[in-house]
Amino acid sequence: MEKSSVSTLLKMEGVTKRFPGVIANDRVDLELHNGEVLALLGENGAGKSTLMNILAGLYRPDEGFITIRGEKVSIHSPQDSMHLGIGMIHQEFMLVQTMTVAENIVLGLQDLPLIPPMAEIKRKIIELSDRYSLKVDPDRFIYELSVGEQQRVEILKLVYRGAEVLILDEPTAVLTPQESRDLNGIIKTMLSEGKSAIFITHKMDEVLSFSHRVQVLRQGKTVAACKTEGTTPQELANMMVGREILFKIKKAPYRPGEPKLILDGVTVEDPTGRPVLKDISLTIYEGEILGIAGVAGNGQTELTEVITGLQKAVSGRITLDSQDMTNKQPLHLIKAGMSHIPADRGAMGIVGDMSVADNLVMKRYRSEPIASRHGVMHATKIFGFAKKMISFFKIATPKPETLVKFLSGGNIQKTILAREIDSCGGVLIAVYPSRGLDVGATESVRNNIVAQRDKKAAVLLVSEELDELLSVADKIGVMFEGELMGIVDAATTNKEELGMMMAGMRGGNA
């Protein structure tokens, strides 16, 4: 990217924000120059989203102030923020699922007449989507769109409203590698028009390719602010975590045991009768991690859902420990020892209005020591158990009683991971487990998954990151258009071979 000019567009000075039991932002200074991308980095819970939500008008700072082009501003609401030319894409999308793309884009605009001129609005949307290569149909409903498409709607919403400062809170965490590259292009177009951006991400390669400067937060405080040029991923990771990150996995030699989970000719159809998973056969052994690679949307979700009882197989057979598990209820599978880290954690993984402790014990409440022999739960035991899990998995929460919805994005994630990895009774189905996690947490989650395998669990690991699969998995299967293109040895394959299979070529022992 080109060099940025040095005039200051936006400044935050001495910004402090407290929540019960935490100082989310502690006297933070931040500066954004005209036409630049600032990468905002930090561990899960470091205070990145909070700081940006202050700019977006969702939170008021307890102390400190904000200036834009040298003038002090007060931001009391998202509307104020919008009028100042600030637009934010949140970690959790905020689109209304049952409304169309066009309706979402103009939702909340105050200067809109009572009956909005939809034809004109749509024309403007189409014009903008051409200009930024953000292909979306204004008449589609949000629930019909993929995550990548929904994000394009979020970006369109901002450019429609004339945002000059774009705040992107982990925009690529849910995107495929291709969609991330598209986003890179979109941001470049915006910069060339003089817009500026603050970009939150945990992916170091993105920091290096997207940003001009970086600012690192740790426990609410700024620990570094510097030019991106000249830094390395290793340095950035160390600054965030405050210790050396090794990017290494501790793994015992591969010694698979008996076949544990077997799929034989499993086919799944969508509601219209189109096969979305075609004749899948695979075996996962005790003490083995089978990685699944593939561009998102090629049947990975259906594969994990048919295994975990969330989708029906129309043909084929699934066995666990030689017992037929085809089309069994999820509870039946949980009792048989299956754990599941789902892709859609908001919808399936967690209850935001329950405490961290309750979410952690959710799968254990039926068994001792949490429940007594008579099924009565022991509050003190729940807290004891929760405290151990919180410290082992380093979940940043003020107390075990804190409601999950008050945790940072990555710590919500860790709560699910902790519960599922801990309750694993022999089979772990992990879908994008390191999504949204900081580098330190990623390292520890990968090691925890490997530890389950070393304890003889059979693990299915779906990931979009080939580096993750190559370092963690023993075998890697590649999916394309609902089919398995083949299964290869992780130790001997390489990215080129996997890439070819991801594009639809058969390989390995297909």
Ligand SMILES: Nc1ncnc2c1ncn2[C@@H]1O[C@H](COP(=O)(O)OP(=O)(O)OP(=O)(O)O)[C@@H](O)[C@H]1O
């Ligand atoms: N609405 C809230 N109520 C109470 N505490 C909150 C609230 N929002 C955030 N926090 C706390 O503030 C701290 C910072 O959270 P924040 O969401 O800003 O972290 P983050 O850097 O964005 O992390 P992540 O990478 O996990 O998204 C955390 O300890 C979090 O629990």
Ligand SMILES: [Mg+2]
């Ligand atoms: Mg966040």
